[in-house]
Amino acid sequence: MFMVYNKITEGIATAIRQIVGNEWFISNRADLGKYSHDETEDLRYYPEVVVKPKTADEVSALLKLCNQHLIPVTPRGAGTGLSGGALPVMGGLVIAMERFNQILNIDEENLQATIEPGVITEEFMNRVAAKGLLYPIDPASKGSCFIGGNIAYGSGGPRVVKYGTIREYVLNLEVVLPSGEIIWTGANTLKYASGYNLTQLFIGSEGTLGIITKAVVKLIPAPTTDALMLASFNSNEEACEAVSAIFRAGIIPSTLEFMERKAVQWVIDKDGIAFDMQPQDAAFLLIEVDGTNANVIFGDCEKINAVLETHGCTNVLFAESSAQKEELWRIRRTIGVSVKSNSVYKEEDTVVPRAALPQLIKGVKEIGSRYGFESVCYGHAGDGNLHINIVKANMSDDDWNTKLKDGIREIFELTVSLGGTLSGEHGIGFVQKDFMPIKYSPTHFELWRGIKQVFDKNYILNPSKIFNA
């Protein structure tokens, strides 16, 4: 289907201004620049107009107007996305949700909170932590990303391995549909078996079905103690094999992160983080256990240690202070940014059953050596979720622009052949959609397009994301 969209005319612009107020209306090129990109590679697409509404009613009026005039609308959170989901590739209107920044309620009786989508994830986590509570969904970008974006893209982070996915924490959503109607998707309940679950359908729908204006999320009592260790291995394979073995030993760590040598090297070289890497270190696991009892944590660490010893681990560094924990986490969290700020790159977010990780990494390296690109691999090994940062290195501009796509295709083909899929937590957005047929059949596309049309028959919302019309 080929969609025809209209431009924002003077008349429509005036109507938009009237809805949000002049102060929150942006149309000059310089100020639009910030909204022309997210954290996805170096891609830039300028919208015609950016608005910053404050209420669901304003969002409703904007969507009604755009629906009537067939103006493409791109919802935008903090712009930290890695799949181009916030890129206004069709121009039109960007609805920036940054003024939806209120934590409306933290209900300590029910362990639930009601928040607006523009709340920064870490700020929310800190607010609930002060009450002894945990909201465990913390992507690496937690200091700047918005919870609304996390929900729209099905974001994860390191603690999913123990605490479950964001799907387990989002109970109910207020959304504005493209028609302008405002609905709550479900109920503020921990269990829900009352018709098709629209809340779950919105999670991971990448702003293509409606715009989230409120979220009710579940909180849990916070763990009171934790331990962090960094285990070194002589090979990626041994590190990955240790991952499965830890679970088989009956332990569920609160995080179980993988970093290959090159990832850590990059952080040391480019960000000046001090870390004494040994020549033989090929890969690392960053393992955290948490709970409410120091003895149990200690026992878990001992069990993990025993597993590590029998899986080729050469050294285990136990963090002895919060400062040292923070330092180790900083290595892990800085990798992505470090790669991005120092090279032309592409980031993939492959996910496979966790025991397939060694094969995946080995295959990625082999593909890289054939195509001439370097890759920096790291990620949530406990979930089988491997981030692959492909860096240009010595690849020619020509090869980067033309041949690389075939290399990426091979990576995804391998991922799918191992029982995995294209994205574990970054979403498909704009940059991965062309690879979707590797995994999904025409029937899947037909079902997805059908669902899209139920919510957005004119395809105005975040067009050209996940799949084409």
Next chain:
Amino acid sequence: MFMVYNKITEGIATAIRQIVGNEWFISNRADLGKYSHDETEDLRYYPEVVVKPKTADEVSALLKLCNQHLIPVTPRGAGTGLSGGALPVMGGLVIAMERFNQILNIDEENLQATIEPGVITEEFMNRVAAKGLLYPIDPASKGSCFIGGNIAYGSGGPRVVKYGTIREYVLNLEVVLPSGEIIWTGANTLKYASGYNLTQLFIGSEGTLGIITKAVVKLIPAPTTDALMLASFNSNEEACEAVSAIFRAGIIPSTLEFMERKAVQWVIDKDGIAFDMQPQDAAFLLIEVDGTNANVIFGDCEKINAVLETHGCTNVLFAESSAQKEELWRIRRTIGVSVKSNSVYKEEDTVVPRAALPQLIKGVKEIGSRYGFESVCYGHAGDGNLHINIVKANMSDDDWNTKLKDGIREIFELTVSLGGTLSGEHGIGFVQKDFMPIKYSPTHFELWRGIKQVFDKNYILNPSKIFNA
């Protein structure tokens, strides 16, 4: 929309026989009887034909045929449903999934299992328990229900409070669509951010979108120790208030079940289970904690005890042996069956934010006293999920058949006003659908019907469930 269905003619019956074989084709009235009801009240609807296919290809051929001839199809698991989801209210064909009873694979590397939908939940749990693993979704009917039914209805059970809902455990589904196409809904991965999540859409869709023929589920390391206590209270309100307080004290019990006096009395009177109930006992909490360390469990019990003491608990009985644990669980698990086998009844499955439980129970009693029905309340208090068994008691047949519906409506209105919804884990099925407009707007129905039509444009699959066409 008014759907016109066709009857199964001789010719169609012959084609059906050819697909499944004569042995698995049932059309005589006597044998159809078993398939005319599930565990929902005393409702009976006879199908025209029942078949028991063995493969997805057979299911595919059946659905293609029925789609072509507009024959209504009702998928059936174990028939333990409580909302009438397996009732063939339009006649037609029942596809009984009992021969899909294989555990295809238990993958200890990845902690995943691939199972057919007709596997009995408890059998599967036992099989994985023998490997030190846990599949924690165990409805009270676990000894007879099928996992496929659990998935289709979003079933829960007592351990959701700690381990999360079935949504966290179902990773991927093989489904046959009404068109006859067979697809996998997602990938065998713990994280998934690759397009609209069809797996999640199928969970809780009550067999209206497709027929599940395989499921890949997540397993976790099993806890190795647990403790069980039964706490007595002088009032429902005090018991319910203690529930929230336990979480606020930082404990997540593995189960936190509520039973009012009448529920326990019913079990004692009707099932002869010995239990020394005191005259002042008005309500009970059955609290289990589990983990891997006996000292931690003991510490958790002490903390819970302290909370109970300050919330009006009059007695705590600690189970001192597995036999005693089993006995206490038998009380809880027998309530539903006990009520059903001894009285005309209706069962509601209300769910509210957990702190609203006292108000809900109080309201239910008040509504009952106005309408003249008795109610037996119990359920998953930790999740705010209250089962309300309405028993006919001294209500006249006339009132039961005509006025009761208004009373139930009032119960749901109260539930919704407290932030809850109609069903937490039993589904809407046939018997609750008329109450759905209490909670949901015409827009919700429009979206649901739209989704239904994407998958099943002829409305052949489980028609007249959740909502009308």
